[in-house]
Amino acid sequence: MSTDNQTKTNINWFPGHMTKAKREMQEKLRMVDMVIELRDARIPNASRNPMIDELCQNKPRLIILSKKDKAEENQTKRWIQHLSSDEVQVLALDIPKENITKPVVQAAQAVMKEKLERQRRRGIRPRAIRAMVVGVPNVGKSTFINKIVKKRIAQTGDRPGVTRALQWARVNDQLELLDTPGVLWPKFEDERVGLCLAACGSIRDEILPIEEVACWMMKTLCARNPQVLEARYQITCCEDPYEMFQRIAKARGFYRNGQEIDEKRTIDTFIKEVRQDKLGRITWEYCDGND
Ligand SMILES: Nc1nc2c(ncn2[C@@H]2O[C@H](COP(=O)(O)OP(=O)(O)O)[C@@H](O)[C@H]2O)c(=O)[nH]1
Ligand SMILES: [Mg+2]
Incomplete structure (x- = not known):
């Protein structure tokens, strides 16, 4: 499993990087049915990139509040309620310790329910749901992908004229993930966001x-x-x-x-x-x- 090449504490985002990262993510997003957005359960706002809504363009979304083992249970419950909607499912997970496959696949199916039903009505046997994992550094993207993907699908070789193929990592018959997560940047203009990220150890201590x-x-x-x-x-x-x-x-x-x-x-x-x-x-x- 290849992981994103971001150092988990690297926040040296310059406008050039941002533009490029945004464009690359937009291209990849076109290939997926839905988005799995990871946020830190301790800081569900600060660990989110405000541009995500624009980037996702109404794609069905599953929000995973990671590190729930470190967050207050009653607050996590409130956040789940607050963030859930018709288009958005929310799951809180302790990624390393919990059995995550079943709840994640079920939530992905729930969020894709309408589309899957439409396909069934038209007699199309639905293929696996394709999702992309996105989030700011240190929310657990690599841990999540490595844990939920047990076996890589066979790779077709590069063919002439075909640019680097997107690689899909199989979770099971129902779900496939793009094998590299999309790394977003936190919203640093807001000082409180920096304080929250620093409190959680998600940015280098020298930064603040x-x-x-x-x-x-x-x-x-x-x-x-x-x-x-x-x-x-x-x-x-x-x-x-x-x-x-x-x-x-x-x-x-x-x-x-x-x-x-x-x-x-x-x-x-x-x-x-x-x-x-x-x-x-x-x-x-x-x-x-x-x-
Ligand atoms: N306690 C706890 N730690 C987690 C959880 N998920 C990820 N981590 C830890 O968070 C750190 C960052 O995870 P990583 O997957 O590298 O984040 P990424 O930068 O988003 O790819 C690692 O030390 C993980 O072990 C979780 O649910 N609970
Ligand atoms: Mg990573």
Whole structure:
């Protein structure tokens, strides 16, 4: 299985790349019946490219909220409800751990129901549904494709005059995937999007000032769920994130030269522990009914 050649944390998108990536994706999309759009269940808005609607041009869509094991269950339920419609099915998955083939094939069939029925009425035996997997870096596209495709279909050799053939990867008789996912870029103009992606470890830490990311994470958690912070770090919560890091440093004994508080170590530890789910499941973007 070939994977997309994107480094998962590569966000060096320049306008030229964007235009080219968009055009290539549009060409590939013409060949598919439907789109499987992956988003991170913790950040269902920030992990989405706003251009996807335009690119998909009313193709039936299955949205997969990946990493559901890291997101808050009640929030994921709300997101599923919010994003579902006649043309859009939504599934939340823990891709590495769950048996994903059956639910994905069923959801693909549900989203393609009308078209499949029309074909049957006209006496056409439907061929396998063809889908393309798309999403921003690090949402789990490669993990998803590698897991759901067990066997590659035989490749026909390149013939003269025929440009590189699209390669289809078979899931089963009902579903085939384009074997390379479409990589979209997040919407970086919005600072909140960057903070969300950074909180989830989906962009390189050098891209945003780490203290700013840590403070945003700390404020968000303090406002929503102070008990979790208090239990983990044996501290009392307060509104000032800098004061919170001081308290954590003292509780953990993070000092330099014996008495100076080691802020960097405190912040790095906090971020690492959040990403490792040590503070439980966290949905950074709550579903407020606006998409
Ligand atoms: N916990 C968890 N991790 C996942 C899930 N899906 C993917 N991952 C992890 O997310 C990271 C990025 O996945 P990858 O497939 O490389 O993303 P891509 O950039 O979209 O191709 C990898 O470390 C995967 O193991 C999931 O459902 N749950
Ligand atoms: Mg990949």
